[in-house]
Amino acid sequence: MTDGHDSAYDGLLEHHTVTDDSQWAFGTDFEDPLAGVDTTIPDGVDARTLGAYCLMLGDDALVYSHRLSQWTSNAPDLEEDIALANIALDLLGQARLLLARAAAADPDLVPVLPVGSPVPPEDALAFFRDESAFRNVRFVEPGNGDFAVTVARLLVFSTHRLALLQRLATSSDSVLSAIAAKGVKEVTYHRDYAARWFLTLAHGTEESRRRLLAAMVLVWPLYDELFRTHPVERTVAEQGVGVDPATTADEVHVVLEQVFSVSGIDRPDVPPTGPVSGGTGRDGRHTEDMGRLLAELQVVARAHPRGLW
Amino acid sequence: MVSPTDARAVASRVTDPEMPMLTLEDLGVLRDVEVEGDVVTVTITPTYSGCPAMATMRDDLVHTLRDHGYADVRVRVSLQPAWSSDWITERGRRALVDHGVSAPGAAPGHVGPVALTLTPTRRTVHCPRCGSGGAELTSEFGPTACTAIYRCPACLEPFEHVKEI
Structure with missing residues (x-):
């Protein structure tokens, strides 16, 4: 073979004659993930509101991706290890595009870094924002718990996200609609994966069923927050560019009911977690787990903000 | 000396970094190659949102075209329509099976x-x-x-x- 690589590792050994190949050490790419994509704001859409909305959906994906990636090398078996890592990777890709879209819509969202910083805008958003600037729902923050907790949370999250992305695929913003249409294909198999495991654990052994029931009690208090409409979400829905999450509640309920009824498991009777100082995740008010999660996610990049390799 | 056909021919020989038996064209990732003046614009569509091979694909396209004398190479991303496995060519499918x-x-x-x-x-x-x-x-x-x-x-x-x- 004269062109390209015989293996993925050959590329590492090549000496390119062109310019300086060094790149931001913590990124996954050397260029804008939206290179050449038309990021013009559609008529009748407020750019700052669109940016704030993209941040919400991007942060949901980023924080949950990081949480799921903590299973890597810790899952019950190799197949589940790879499955959860794959799901985390899909969500990371969605997060990257959504954060890049947020930065393009409203550059003021992006933390200011020293002149000459190699950090691209989407990475600045991921690594250099403080906890109160994150806009993800609290649902994605708690620790993974055991495999049953992870399965229960993934089932609810992916059912919610799939309903949302399906509606978002008709957004008047062509970038958001493209990210959503792609995401639908991916989250479809995330949901199937979680639903099959839910059923397996429910009808597995006494122990697996006991753990699944305990998991539902842990996961459920933050369920309602998924469908609470934030003012930003109301505005983007009115402008035809985003989705009011309350409109997905019935569909999510029906899909989950399919899984719960074949599993013989009822929704737990537990009170929802209330707002903190009048706000929830979408307002930047997070759970205690969030600070530790962000510390792990951000510490190396923050210690080496000019890191190149 | 710079012709669209040549640039397309060069770009279509670049292979996928993870499945090197496939060219990016066979995989359906390479959507378009345009030449305007001295500028070559290559359009690609990511397979999966988080595909970590995208950077390498872009890098390989740029370097291969530069090695063939195209100094100004731009790679643009096309997100819609989303990539489908239906875009893998017949030749690509045979290459996959030949490689197990x-x-x-x-x-x-x-x-x-x-x-x-x-x-x-x-x-x-x-x-x-x-x-x-x-x-x-x-x-x-x-x-x-x-x-x-x-x-x-x-x-x-x-x-x-x-x-x-």
């Missing part, structure tokens, strides 16, 4: 809400090594985002199957 990877069937089409599937995905998969049918699904998630793992009951070999998406 099972090629995808037709991608599912969606109309209305996506239905939940509680049973394992059913596919007609033949072992790319011995040709036997009845391969058993080991895992829907393989070493790359785009493959599932199967095992052949006849020759007992495990193999990857490119998923329908």
Whole structure:
């Protein structure tokens, strides 16, 4: 073979004659993930509101991706290890595009870094924002718990996200609609994966069923927050560019009911977690787990903000 | 000396970094090559949102075209329509099987809400090594985002199957 690589590792050994190949050490790419994509704001859409909305959906994906990636090398078996890592990777890709879209819509969202910083805008958003600037729902923050907790949370999250992305695929913003249409294909198999495991654990052994029931009690208090409409979400829905999450509640309920009824498991009777100082995740008010999660996610990049390799 | 046909021919020989038996054209990632003056603009569509090979694909396209004398190469991303395994060419499918990877069937089409599937995905998969049918699904998630793992009951070999998406 004269062109390209015989293996993925050959590329590492090549000496390119062109310019300086060094790149931001913590990124996954050397260029804008939206290179050449038309990021013009559609008529009748407020750019700052669109940016704030993209941040919400991007942060949901980023924080949950990081949480799921903590299973890597810790899952019950190799197949589940790879499955959860794959799901985390899909969500990371969605997060990257959504954060890049947020930065393009409203550059003021992006933390200011020293002149000459190699950090691209989407990475600045991921690594250099403080906890109160994150806009993800609290649902994605708690620790993974055991495999049953992870399965229960993934089932609810992916059912919610799939309903949302399906509606978002008709957004008047062509970038958001493209990210959503792609995401639908991916989250479809995330949901199937979680639903099959839910059923397996429910009808597995006494122990697996006991753990699944305990998991539902842990996961459920933050369920309602998924469908609470934030003012930003109301505005983007009115402008035809985003989705009011309350409109997905019935569909999510029906899909989950399919899984719960074949599993013989009822929704737990537990009170929802209330707002903190009048706000929830979408307002930047997070759970205690969030600070530790962000510390792990951000510490190396923050210690080496000019890191190149 | 710089002609669109040449640039397309050069770009179409660049291979996928994770499945080097496939060119980016065979994979359906390479969507368009345009030449305007001295500028070559290559359009690619990512396979999966988080595909970590995208950077390498872009890098390989730029460097290969530069090595062939095209100084100004720009790579643009096209997100819509989303990539589908249906875009893998016939030649690409043969190359996959020749290298022990099972090629995808037709991608599912969606109309209305996506239905939940509680049973394992059913596919007609033949072992790319011995040709036997009845391969058993080991895992829907393989070493790359785009493959599932199967095992052949006849020759007992495990193999990857490119998923329908």
